[in-house]
Every structure is written in C-alpha cells, then in structure tokens.
Amino acid sequence: AQKVTQAQTEISVVEKEDVTLDCVYETRDTTYYLFWYKQPPSGELVFLIRRNSFDEQNEISGRYSWNFQKSTSSFNFTITASQVVDSAVYFCALSEAERDDKIIFGKGTRLHILP
Amino acid sequence: ETGVTQTPRHLVMGMTNKKSLKCEQHLGHNAMYWYKQSAKKPLELMFVYSLEERVENNSVPSRFSPECPNSSHLFLHLHTLQPEDSALYLCASSQEARARWEKLFFGSGTQLSVL
Numbered sequence: 001a002q003k004v005t006q007a008q009t010e011i012s013v014v015e016k017e018d019v020t021l022d023c024v025y026e027t028r029d030t031t032y033y034l035f036w037y038k039q040p041p042s043g044e045l046v047f048l049i050r051r052n053s054f055d056e057q058n059e060i061s062g063r064y065s066w067n068f069q070k071s072t073s074s075f076n077f078t079i080t081a082s083q084v085v086d087s088a089v090y091f092c093a094l095s096e097a098e099r100d101d102k103i104i105f106g107k108g109t110r111l112h113i114l115p
Numbered sequence: 116e117t118g119v120t121q122t123p124r125h126l127v128m129g130m131t132n133k134k135s136l137k138c139e140q141h142l143g144h145n146a147m148y149w150y151k152q153s154a155k156k157p158l159e160l161m162f163v164y165s166l167e168e169r170v171e172n173n174s175v176p177s178r179f180s181p182e183c184p185n186s187s188h189l190f191l192h193l194h195t196l197q198p199e200d201s202a203l204y205l206c207a208s209s210q211e212a213r214a215r216w217e218k219l220f221f222g223s224g225t226q227l228s229v230l
Contacts, residue, residue, distance in 0.1 A: 004157075033216045043203065043223040044119070050218055091158070095215035102173070103215065105158040 004094050006106035013082055014114050021077045021109045023092030029053075034068065034075045035093040039108070045091065051075065079111075087113045118142045121206050121222035128196065129230050136191040136225045138206030146212035147189040148219065149181060152203040164189060165212035196229045203227070 003026040013019045025034065032053045037045040049059060051068050059066045063080045079086055089110045095103040119140045128134050140147060149161040163171035164183040178200075180192040189206055203224045209217040 035218065037219075037221075043205070043226075045205070045207075045219070045221040047218040047220070050216065052216065102160045102171075103219075107155065107157050 004092055004104050004106035006090075006092055006109050008109045009107070010110045010112070012112040012114060015084055016081050018078060018080050019082055019111065021079075021090050021092075021111065023075045023077065023106060025073050025075065025092070025094045027073075027094060027096060029096040032094060032096045035095075035103075036066065036075075036077050037091045037093065037105075039089040039091065041088070048077075048090075082113045084113045084115055087111060118220050119206055119208055119222035121204075121225055123225055124223065125226045125228075127228045127230060128193070130196060130198075132196075133192070133194040135193065136204055136206075136227075138189040138191075138222055140187055140189075140206075140208040140220070142208055142220060144208040144210050144220070145186055146209045146217075147183060147186070148207040148209075149189065149191055150205040150207060150221075152205055152224070154202075158205070162191075163212055170212055193227075196227075198229050201227055201229045 005024045007022055034051045036048040038048055039045045049066055056068050056070055065078045067076045089108045091108045092106040093103050122137045126134060145166050147164045151159045151161055160173050161175045162181045167183045167186055178195050182190040203226050205224045206222040207219040209219050211217055
C-alpha cells in the first residue's frame, strides 16, 4: 500500500531561520515519483518539485532544497533563510508510475513564518 | 489569466439545495480532476476526466455528480448534501490523466459550507 507521512502538523519559525519539512513514504514499487506542493492562503496548490525514484541527486532551487534518500524512504524539504511569504501548507505526494493508482498526498505541514 | 479558475470561491447551502461548482482551465490540458480537502485529512481524489471521459470515480456518494462537457470545463453538481460534505473543493488539470509523473495545476478552490 502507498503511504505518505508528514509527521509535522504545524511548525512555527522566526523569519530568516532555516526550516526542514519531513516526508516519509512507503511503496513496494521500484519506480515511483515524489512531489512537493505548496498551498498558500489563497488556496491553490502550487507544484514545487518532482523526483523519480532513480534520481537521488539532491536539488537546490534558490532558498529551497530537497534531500531524497531511498535508504530511509524520505524526501525532505528545507527552506533556507525563511521569509514570511513562505507561510503556507506544504504537501508531499507519491505516485507509482507502473500502477493505475492515485497520487497519494500526505496530510500536509502548516508552516508559519513569524516576522 | 490564471491557469485554472474555479467559481464560486465560497458557497453556503442548505441540505436540500442544489448547486454547481465550476472549473475552467486555460492550459490546453487533457485531464481534469476534482479533489476534496477536509480539515485534518489528506486530499481525497473524487473524480478524474480524460478527454471528457470519466476515468476514475473513487466511491463518491451519488449526491456529487460531475460533468465534463469539454476538455476545458468541469462541473460538480451538488444536491442533498450533508454537513460533513463541508470542505474545500479543488479542481486540477494535467496534460494527461494516466501519466503518473504529471504535475497537477490547481485552482483556488470553492470553500463549501453545508448547513
């Protein structure tokens, strides 16, 4: 069965601090895709990143970075030098490329960046 | 013009009312989705349409009736809803429906309250 766990329900940090959002997944497939989406207060989920299971290279995009580790089934997301505009709910998601299954979203982590 | 537009943004209805949610995508995508986002629950996929054909219906009660007249428009017709149906209803689109590596583009959602 697929499962995506975001153990942190809510996090608050002061602006300019670094923060890491955890995502742990479960799958029996060797081919799968992992995603992160951001949901700001306006409501729409915004795609941030997609990784496939064969590419464990970490990725950096500006202040955002992602650490994919198959050994621990984790796909963690770090925001460096956080800003108030980073305040949102962040969702990790998993899909299995070979199966006709749904994309499974985690329950999300609500991030508050305090000025 | 945003990629995926949903109307109305907010809706309050009684249990005996009939209402419809509308979604329009301007991205030229072939697949459209309805998701339900309830408090403290993962996003739940409700329906998937690919080229106007419903390809997935995840055991959604019949009081929710989707309609996809063309690849750019998606409706969710609501009738005799229950208070537990109160949630944020999100529409999304992607280039294809079955390609599980596709990223989703979301609208801002309709916040529905059933009294």
